[in-house]
Structures are given as C-alpha cells and as structure tokens.
Amino acid sequence: MPVPNGDATNAAERTHAAPVPFMRRAGRALIAATAATALAAGLAPSVANAQETGAISPESVANDAVLGVVTPESLSQLLYFGNFPGSSGSSMMGIANSLGFSPNMFAGEPPPSPQPNPKITETKIVGDPVVEGRYERYLIDSADMKRGITVEVHRAANPGAPFLYLLDGVGSELPSGFTQWGAGEQFANENVNVVIPTGGQGSMWADWNEQDPVLGISKWESFISRDLPAVLEPRISTNRNRAIGGISMGAGAAMTMATRHPDLYKGVFGVSGCYSTDALGQILTRYTVESRGATLTNMWGEPGNDQWVAHDAMINAEKLRGKAIYMSSGTGVAEPGDWDAYNNDVANFVAGMALEQATGQCTHAADRRFKELGIQADIDHLPTGMHNWSYYSRQIPVAWDSIKHSVGL
Template identity: 30%
Template sequence: MRCSSRALRRLAGGALSLLLTAGVLPGLARPAAGDQTLPADDGARIKAETWIDSRTVDLTVTTPAIGDDEMIRVIVPPGWSPTASRTWPVVYAYQGGNDDYLSWVRGSQISDLAAQWGVLVVMPSGGKSGGFSDWWNYGKGGTPKWETFHTTEVLQLLERNYHAGTRRAALGVSSGGQGAIAYAARHRGMFTYAASFSGLLHISSAPIQWTLMLQGVTFNSDPFAVWGVPGFDDANWKAHDPYELADKLRGTELYISSGTTGLPGPLDDPSKTPPDSNLYGATGELIVGSTAKDFVARLQRLGIPATTHLYGDGWHNWNYWRRELATEWPLMMKALGAEKV
C-alpha cells in the first residue's frame, strides 16, 4: 500500500503531537503552564519538565518554601502514562550534603532497580547544606523551608500531576538519611517505610552539635541558622533529632545501616583516593556511626523493631551505599506493596 506525501506528513505530525501531549519526547524541555498542571496548596508549581528518556523526567519547580526554583528527578514505572487511572507507590530518595538531586542516579543502581518494579522514584533537591528542616533563622523562620518543600510541595505536585500514590518510602544517604528518618517521625503515617544509609541520627548530642557548627563554617554558611545556637535552642534541635523522635516511629518499617569504626573496609582503596577524601570518608563515617549506634540502642529500649546493619569498617561513600541499597530494596518494595514487572 502506498501513501501520499501529504498522508505521510499528516501521520508524522500526529505522532509528534501524541508524543508532545504525553510529554515523553526525550530531551524536550516543555513549559508546564498553570492550566496544564495542578499547583501545591501554597502555590508551588511545575515550571518546566524535561524528559530524559521515556521513563525519566526532570521537573523544574518554582517553590515558595525555598524562594527559588528547585529540581526534581522522577523515574516513572513501566506502564506509567500521564492519562493513567491508577496511582503507584513512591520512593522519595534524598541526597547527602554538598551534593545535588542527581546524586542517587550518579552514585547508585537505583535506575536499574526501579525499572524492575511498579514504583515511582522521586529525587528532589536537598540543597548543599539544607539540614532537611525549615530553617530556624534565630527564631524568625522564613526560607529556606526544606521540610515543607519535601513533605508538602513535592508530595502534592507528584500526587496531583504524576500519579504518585500515598504508600510512600523515605530513603536517604548521609544527611539525607537523617532527613528520611526525621520526616517519618515528624509526619507520622506519611511514610510506610524509612531507611538511612550513614545518616546522622542523634544531632542534639553536644559533640554532634559542635561538629555541625564547624561544618557550617567550613561550608561558608551560618552554622546557627538551621536549628539554632546549641545550649540556647536545644528544644528546636531535639524537635528535629531522630534519636529524640524515635518513639514516633512505631509502626514505620525501618532500615538503618552505617559503618562505625572510621577504618577502611573491603570496598575502600586508600591508594586510589586523595588524602583529603580519605580523611573525610573516615571521620565522617566514624561520626555518623556513633549516632547510628545511639539511635539503634534507643529503638531497642523502646521495643521498636528495625532492620539494622552496623557493619564496622568502611568509609562514608557510595561503595557501601550501593551495597546497602541492593539489600534494602526488596524489603522496601515489600513494605510498599509494589509489584515486580
């Protein structure tokens, strides 16, 4: 059967129109006007979407909580469609400090794992030193409000526009691990499951407070802006501390892992990394490991079950977090009721 050139042009135009409507043309940055997507309650909106491939999209979000545009990487499950009549369970994966919203994609196998399951994976920006909190700002509040961004704006935008469901998991590395556990405790019932890989899980202990103060100075930021001045604003520190909030995690499935010694482990090669990276990896894991031990001991005293892997030697890096993700992922999928595809 032969087609005229006019028919071919009409067919090609129709196919392009379908792709544009579906929003799955790889590499296309498509403005998301207010009448095309639903905003969050506070006016946060999807400003643009860029489809990287048929299942991966970057969202540019205008967010009052942060006061600027922020990015979200979303991996949609096989079978997802913008016109679907169903929802999917969601993994909200949070970055570590001094990183960005693509850290999970660069550092781990999360894209390959997501391709095998009927689950959305949502990776929002967390800022270079966001603290996974609405900043204290000496009691004045105001921006940035990272907790509001993550637990209100991002959830509402994904649920209203991308078929994200209400069975949710929070997953984080390093400071993102602290955020995942704190969010699950501060918003009871929001997350069915929460996991921390090398997270800082006892932030209100005095040694950790002053370590974070030093870190703030190192990153050239105000060390008192996030949670306040140690000794004076301890109530606010405790209000965001997974250790202090542990009793609110009853009923949430938990996975906690960390190195504890600061010594190189089987996945480290000190000869192939710069000395400053070795020092950061060693001291960082020693510090977070001490808080993980505190947190796990508190869970045990409270009788709250958790899957834990305090693996001793090993530095603060993706070599270990990839390993932990491989172990943790099936547990998370089971908790979410996700289906393998």
C-alpha cells in the same frame, strides 16, 4: 558518570575545593594528633579487640606504633578499635572538634547564594519535564524558597506504583548522587516511583529560621513533605503510599521527617547517617552546614534549644513505631584498595574514615534506642566501610528490600 571513589565524600559528600597542599597538611596534622592520642591512651584495648576479630594483627599495629609509622589502613582500624577517652563517641570527629578543626578550613569559596525571586508566589511545576526514558526531571517553583527547585524522578513502569523519596548528602548535586550511582538501574525492576529533590546542599533538608547569606532561604522540610506530594504525585500515580530514605545528611533528615510527619511515610531508611541532635549529632550537623560556608545558628538557633530537640529522631522515636525501619553504617575501617581509590589523598581519606566512624556510633545509638522502646528495626552494622558513594550505593538496594513491604510491595 559516577564520581571516582577518590573523593572521600564523593558526589554528595565532597567539600568545595581548597588548596590541595593545605588540605593535605591539615589531614596529616589530624592524623598525627589522632595517632598521638592513640598512643597516649594505650594500645592494649585496640590490639585485644583487633586480635579477637582478626581484622588486623596486634603485631602490625604495635610495630607501627613503636616505629612512629601509621599506615592509612592500620590507622583506620586503630581508630575504630581504640574507643579513646574524650572522643565524643567518635575518636576522629571528637579529636577534630576538640582541636578546633572546622570545615570552614576546607570549604574554599562558597557556592553562589540562591537569590530569592519575589515574583515566585505560587508553588507549581514550570514547563514540561525533561524526559529520558523513565527518567524525568522537573522544575518546580517554590513559593516559600522563592526559587526553582529541580526534582528528579525515576518513574515506575506501573502507573499505579507507590513513591520512594530519596534525600541526598551534603552536596545535593544535579544529577543527584543517587542518579550518578545507578538509581535508574537499581530501581528499574522495582514497582516504585523514586523522587529525588536536588539543590539542598548543607541544609539538613530542614526549614531554617533565617535566610542564610550562602544557602539563601531554606524551607526544605515543607517542600518535601507538603509541596512535592501536592504538585508532583498527581502527575505520576494514583497511589499515595510513600516511603522515605537518605544517605549521610539525607539519612538523618529522612528519619527526622518520618518522626515529624508520621502519617506521610510508611517506611524509612538511613544509610551512614546520624539521627540525634546530641553532642555528636551537633558536631556532625555543624560540620555539614559549615562545610558549605553557611551559619549554623541560622537553622534552628543555638544547639540544644527546643527546636533542636524537636528535630531529634531518637528523642521522638516513638513516632516511628509501626513503620518499616532500616539503618546501616560502616566503621570507617578501610577495605583493601581504599587508599589507592582515594588517590592517596590524605585529607579526603581521613574525612571518609572519620565521618563513617561517627555515623557508626550514631547507628549503634539508634539501635540501642529502638531496643529500649521495643520498636522493630532492621539495622546492619558492617565491619568495614568509608563514608562515600561506593559504600552507599551497595546499601541502597538492601535498604529498599527491607522496607518496601511497607508500601505494599
């Protein structure tokens, strides 16, 4: 069943439960700090931009500010239109970072660490898959990660169909967010085999330098780009055309993998992702990794070194030339009913707002980069939308329609 929209980050995006009163206090503190920054910066630019778009009346924002009352809906629009100084490209995330907010505050108890099994020395499919119609679930031993990885497949009706690899967000649950939010129905009439690895929570779907006390051994890039095609594809199809896409954490990882393995993927999409390891990208990466209690430097060392540069899809964007590319993001501006859909949960509402505002900035930066290089890309900048599965699920069919020609469909 789909996870209710009340979780800001929903199935693949929610943090582990922390005491609710503390999360609400922290969320309110972040709202208060952001609102104070907004007032200090001056409301005139926000009101002018809002009036021009018609998204919110200047009178309502000004009156709320004067009265010291900021509604969730008006705050979401105020933050978007404000573009406040010192925001690192995203008002909410920049302010949170400057105030020292850490996802460790919200992470609660970390998940059990995957324990390496030294007996796993070969990457192979273990046993028979679970089959429910065209949905299949495989257990694959990873020699690199010394554990079994569950991989979901939504099989095409045609045995000669190409492949679409989908990378989930920070939670990477089982069933995946894609499956919970209708991938079986969305791709039922599409001639493509959808492959979804699970269990990569907080990993950026990357190869890590060091074993992490919480996440264990992470060699996800090698597993997805090398092992899965080798052991899984021959069981499913003779077609070797592939595309890759993802949401949130998985969006950035998909774009990065397409730059690092340009011969492997003909098309790539990202929904609500960040595609650079610049200042804002580092903040979002830290929040992703630390939200699961992991240690950031166990991934690629200190931010800014050569490994971080090598995983920056925008620095390496030239390798995407000639591929079908799609990106989209919202703005963090709430749609009618979003506050109620989040069950009036301040902390989760703020998180959904802040994260989507930040990925919106990342997507605009990617748009500029592609135009600078003269690389064709289909990019949607949506006027509203929070960082959650109700938004992602609407964009996945749009993303697929944009890139599916690359694999011959």
